[in-house]
Amino acid sequence: MTRAVRAQWPVMLVGLIFAAAFALAGANFWRRGSLLIGIGVGVAATLRLVxxxxxxxxxxxxxxxxxxxxxTSVGAAMVYIAWTIDPLGTG
Structure with missing residues (x-):
């Protein structure tokens, strides 16, 4: 078990970021959640690169x-979508 955790720490880190993002989205903070998903994908891209x-x-x-x-493309698209779409219920 410990060896598997040490071997897969990059995907586990990204999974924790996604879990936090989904918790935010589930708590009706969908813009923050989608922004965090984009950041998580960016972290995954960076880890894959280095x-x-x-x-x-x-x-x-x-x-x-x-x-x-x-x-990188998916992460940038998620950040762009989260950044540019107006929150629900506002002008």
């Missing part, structure tokens, strides 16, 4: 370039 394939664990899906490009 860690070796062995150390990246489950974050390594395809080649490093494809993974980083995909995660």
């Amino acid at each position: 860690l070796s394939d062995d150390r990246a664990g489950l974050l390594a899906v395809r080649s490093r370039g494809i993974d980083v490009m995909t995660m």
Whole structure:
């Protein structure tokens, strides 16, 4: 168990960020939650970029370039959406 936790700490860190984001979204702080999802994907992209394939664990899906490009695009889109959409119920 301890070896598995040490080996998969990058994906566990991203999972904790996502859990916090979903908790915020579930508490009707959907903009903050979606912003945190975008930040979490950005953290995943950064970890995939700086860690070796062995150390990246489950974050390594395809080649490093494809993974980083995909995660960066998705993270940037999430941050843009969270930043630009007006909150519900306001002018």
